[in-house]
Amino acid sequence: MASGACDVCDKKTIFGRHIRHRHGGRWERKAPKKSRQLKPNINKQRVFIDGTWKRLNICTRCLRTLSKSV
Secondary structure (H helix, E strand, O other), X not given: OOOOOOOOOOOOOEEEEEEOOOOOOOOOOOOOEEEEEEOOXXXXXXXXXXXXXXXXXXXXXHHHHHHHHO
């Protein structure tokens, strides 16, 4: 399993809120909130860099950009 951070762009897990926008009831303007994790899509790939093969934990966005430049 790949680690939680990209070796190329240093994208890592960030934290946010899940807000359930339900209506009605006594607390009409008070939406319940929960914390959640937003994880990047990280893959373990062999990449040809500077004439050698290196194994990187790389996000799919960087992988797409890398394949466009080749």
